[in-house]
Amino acid sequence: MTTKTTAAATSPRLFGRDAELDAVAALSGRLLSGRSGVLLLTGEPGLGRTALLDRAVRDFDAGPVLHTRAAPAERHLAHSGVHALLSTAPLPVGAGGPPTGLPPTALPPAGLLCLLDLLRRTWTHRPLLVCVDDAHLWDPPSRAALGFAARRVESVPAVGLLLSVSAHRAGAPDFAGLPLLRLGPLTEHAAGALLDELTGGATDPLVREELLYEAEGNPALLTALVDRLSGSQLSGHAPLPRPLADGPALLRVVGARLAELPPPTRDLLLLVAAAHEQHPDGSGADASLVLRAARAAGLDPAALDTAEAAGVARSAGNRIRFDDPLVRRAVHLGAPLSRRRAAHTLLADALDAERHRLAHLSHRALAADGPDPRLAAELASAAAAPDGRADPLQRSLAFARAADLTATDSARAAGLTAAAEYARLGGRPRRARELLAAAREGAAAHDAVRGGTELVRGTLALRDGPVGDAHEALLLAAALLDPYDPEGARTARFGAMEAAWAAGDVQGCLAALGGQGPVAPAPGRDGHRADGHGTDGHETDDYRTGMLAALSGRFGEARGPLRRVLERAGNDDDPAGLLRAGVAALVLGDTTTACHVNARALAAARARGIATLVPQALEHLAYAELRAGRHTRARAHAEEGLRAAHRAGQRNVVAHHHAALALVASIEGDGAALTAHTDAALAVAGPHGLAQAASLAEWARARADLGRGLALDAASRLGPLVRPGHRRGHFAVRMLMAPCFVEAAVLAGEPGADARTAVEEFALWAAVGGDPQAPAQLARCRALLAPPGETEALYADALTRHERGGGDFERARTLLLYGKWLRRRRRPREARGRLKDALYAFERSGARVWAEQTRAELRATGAAAAREAAGPLACLTPQQLRIARCVAEGATNREVALRLSISPRTVDHHLRNVFSLLGVRSRVELSRLVAREEQDVTAG
Structure with a gap:
């Protein structure tokens, strides 16, 4: 027990726990006001339950504190928990036992509450704080008494109960109904602050990133990892150990939960963890496989019941899974190597070698104790074979293990490169980079292997890194692969074109596509044919030809090849090919087909388990929906894509999703969302050279200004982006922004040469047919700049063209401008008709700020908005x-x-x-x- 009558010494910092500390402070505040309260803290091991209770004890200086930590060894002794709590309680001088005179072993549940009240009054009626750490480890009678007291604590004044329990026991009957506070992992910012305090800020940036990633927001694990490293390793002067989070570090955090389990249960859990290695991100281990292996080892399947009771693992249907991934890793890596190999041998023997060839060989390889070229070759062959049951991460594990069993450096590098590629496809870019780094070790590899390595490296940088670096890596990959892997070279060039496109580099796009000669269809690679089937060489040649023509300004020549790409997409189930078809559809101005094709690409990527393509497919789909005027759908897909891109570690895709959400916010009038999304997009777009994302974000800002009536601000933002010159916006976005610029310039009273030049350039682009709404927008722009005698006919022409092009939002903007013009021409009745139509269309589009602007115009005509x-x-x-x-x-x-x-x-x-x-x-x-x-x- 701890007693305080003076201010506590300075408490240690707890990073990222402000909300939790506020909740504890609120409990203390209740006690100071004479009221009572209870708070139950819960969370997985290592997240800081004990640290939070210790901090509460140090900070509480309003009265006595009873603080005890459960002793697992005493959980079988009745009333031992209550006895531990009361054994050091402050008693009146001369008292020989507990204040009630009852021995703790005979204490009824209600007696604990009476004791607490008596202790509070013994200390001159000062508030009493009772802290019990790991209360779930108390013996059953003590838990019952504690729960009874907690649920009725308000019947006595100024007593606070602060309890902590493991996450799996928070819903136990003894603690049911108590106010609950769950501890989650630290945010990256909070974990970084803790790391800086642990190391004095003297950590190499790359090492710092590795530590934060491995710790997964668990402060205890982060502390264990720092303690494991030397000063040279922390500063980046010595290599880090692999794996960074090894068995001892993991057991330091969660070992207490495992130490209490009987040996047969731990043996069975090792089989579960070993089986889970095949699907590290899956829903658990195959229960039937684990139980077959357990019976072969003489283990009783009932041993799993103890693990379930302890909240370590549980069975659900045909799967067995660990409640905490850290525990799973600790079980596997914490076991001696010989026991891990024995577990994998049991699993391999329990699998049908023909029906489950890849899994069988993988477990055999994990059980091997040295190089085995024959097994390595069999495993690599199985990993490359078509198998709908094998996900990319399972293939990556197989290729990596095959590389470990390979004797030659070149074959090892090839295996690690293949493992990196499948790790990338599975949405694990960090793992892919680790495998690429390992592939570089040893003797110089063959050009074909080097080309494959650069292809994976460049593709990773395309999603998360400077796109200029990705462009160069992919061009190098294409040059290295040309003599050996034409399909891989073609994939590299398409990636290089995509990198140049993201950077706004037309010449870079042409250089990437122009260096590719005709090739015959060949087995695919990358995400394009992850199932091992061949790609259609005609499709990729048509795509290359069409895009070359379009980027060179020869749109007439581009239509035929790109239209053939769309025709073939109707029978395609390759997500990467479908994404190319979606690009072709947008270049052709067919937004409806673009939405349909990109939706199919998303479905195909999910069906194949190609996690790396899901964020990209959502990005393309959101952008196509924006072009089609489906803003609500675009927001839903961009929000989902943002989450998927964060999970996959694709910061470049994150930036594009933020830009799409900024465009939606500029229409809906959500100023806070607009600022947040534009800032987030530009924070990545600048360092990584993402000209397209930057242009879209700036367009969103300008369109929001225009919606709020800040025409001069909008024109100032858009002017540099639409004018010719080195600061111009992205080539694929400039003309989309031109109508906004013209409108802003005219409304700002500056319809000068820049606006007229933009209209003429936009006219050339509209004639190409790249946007179904462009003809109507062109007529609107000309109406804004026309003399009064021609304006009305141009507005009427614009509205007619809107009917053919579709899009409520753009039609509403034309109606609003037309209504403004009519009102200023003193034709209020006609203006009201146009403005009411505009208001309804803005409401259908969810464009709140534009609707408000329209209502203001309606009021200016002398009538209230009909739908206000x-x-x-x-x-x-x-x-x-x-x-x-x-x-x-x-x-x-x-x-x-x-x-x-x-x-x-x-x-x-x-x-x-x-x-x-x-x-x-x-x-x-x-x-x-x-x-x-x-x-x-x-x-x-």
């Missing part, structure tokens, strides 16, 4: 208001979902909130209320 929310409807959000109006018009939930491009479930969720806010109980009542309110607004 008033009365009870004013309490609804814009989305709720749109849904309410659609329902009032008689639309079903599914029809509303289709109209607003959201899911029926979202419609149902919002509709329930609408009913609650408006106090209505049926769609009929809602329709009457909306009709009545809109009649009142119109009459007013």
Whole structure:
């Protein structure tokens, strides 16, 4: 027990636990005000439950503190927990036992609460804080007493209970219903601050990155890893040990949970961990395989029950999985090498060598105790063979182990390169880079192997690194692979073109494509044919020919080849080929097909388990939907893509998703989201040379300025991006921004030569047919610059063309400008008609800020906006208001979902909130209320 009557000494820092410390401080505040309270802390091992309790003890100086940590060895002694808590309790002078006079072994559950109240009063009625660490390890009677006291603690004044339990015991009956605070992993920023304190900030940047990655936000593991390294290793002057998080480091964090398990259970868990090695990111180990191997070893499958009771592992259907990945790694790496090999031998023997060839050979290889060229060759052959059951990470493990068993440097480098490629495809770029680094060790490899290594390295940099570096690495890969692997060389050149495209380098795109001669179809590589089938050489040649023509300005010559690419895509299931077809569709201006093809690419990437292509497919899909005017769908896919890109470590793709979300925010009028997404996109786009992402982010800022009526700001942002010169925007985005620039320049009162030059250049681009909305936008731009006698005819022409091109948002912008022009020509009745149409279209598009601007224009004509929310409807959000109006018009939930491009479930969720806010109980009542309110607004 700890007693404090003076201020505590300075407490050690806890990084990233501000919210948790605030919760503990709130509990202390309750005690100071004479009230009681309880807080239950829970979390996985190593996340800092003990540190948080220790900090609470040090910080509490308002009264006595009882602080005890459970002793696992005493959990079988009845009432031992309560006895440990009370054994050092402060007693009145001369007292010979606990204040109640009852021995702890006879203490009923309610007695603990009485004891705590007596202790508080013994200390002159000062607040009492009781801290119990690892309360789940107490004996059952003590846990029952503690839980009883915690649930009724408010019946006595100024007593606080701060308890900690393991994550798997937080829902146990003894602790059910208590206020719960879950500790999660530290954020990268908080973990970095802890690392800097542990090392004094003297860590090499690359070593620092490795440590943070391996620790996964677990402060105890991070501390163990730092303790393991020497000063030379921390400073980057000596190589890091591999694996960095080895068995002893992991056991230091989670070993206590394993030490209490009986040997048969630990042996069975080793089989589970070894089986899980085949699918490290999967849903667990194959239960039937593990149990067959266990029986062969003479282990009782019931030994798993103890592991489940301890919260270490559990079975679910036909899988067995660990609750904490750190525990799984500790079980496997913490076992002696001989026991690991024995476990893999048992698993190999339990597998059918024909039906599960790759898994069987992989376990045999993991059980091998030295080089075995024959086994290595068999394993590499199985890893490269078509097998729908084998995911990329399983293939990567197999190639890496085959390389370990190979005697020659060149064959080893080839195996490690293949392992790196499949690690990349599986969404593990860091693992891929480690394998590439290992492949460089030893004697110089053959050019074909070097070319493969550069292809993987360049592709990794394309998704997460300066795209200029990726471009050069991929061109080098193409040159090295040309004589040996034409298909690999072609893949490298397509990647080099993509890198140059991201950088806004047209000449770089042409150089990448122009250096490729005709090639025959060959077995694929990369993500393009991960199933081992061949790619269609005609498709890639057509894509190359079409893109060369389009990038050279010969759009007439590009249409035929690119159209053939789209025709073949109808029967394709290759995600990379479908992504190329999506690019071809956008170059042709076919946004509908682009959305469809990119959606198929996403489905194909998921079906094949090619995790690295999922964020890219979502990026292409979101961008195609933006071009098609489907802003709500674009936001949903970009948000999902952002999460997927973060998980896959693809910062360049993260930047593109942020840029897409910034464009959506510029339409919806969400200023906070716009700032956050543009800042995030530009933070990566600058250092990595992502000209396209930077241009899209700046366009989003300018369009938001325009929506708020800040035309001069918008024109100033867009001017450098659309004018000729070295600061111009990305070549594929410049013309998309031109209508915004012209509009901003005219509204700002500066319709000078720059705006007229932009219109003429835009006219040339619109004639190409690369954007279905461009003809209408061109007519709108010309209307803005035309003399009064020609303006109306041009606006009418623009609206006619909008009907053919589609897109509510762009049509609404034309209607708004037309309505403004009519009002300024003193034709308010005609202006109101155009402005009301614009308002409805902006509402359908979710463009709040533009809708507000339109309402202001309507008020300026002398009439209120017909659909401006008033009365009870004013309490609804814009989305709720749109849904309410659609329902009032008689639309079903599914029809509303289709109209607003959201899911029926979202419609149902919002509709329930609408009913609650408006106090209505049926769609009929809602329709009457909306009709009545809109009649009142119109009459007013």
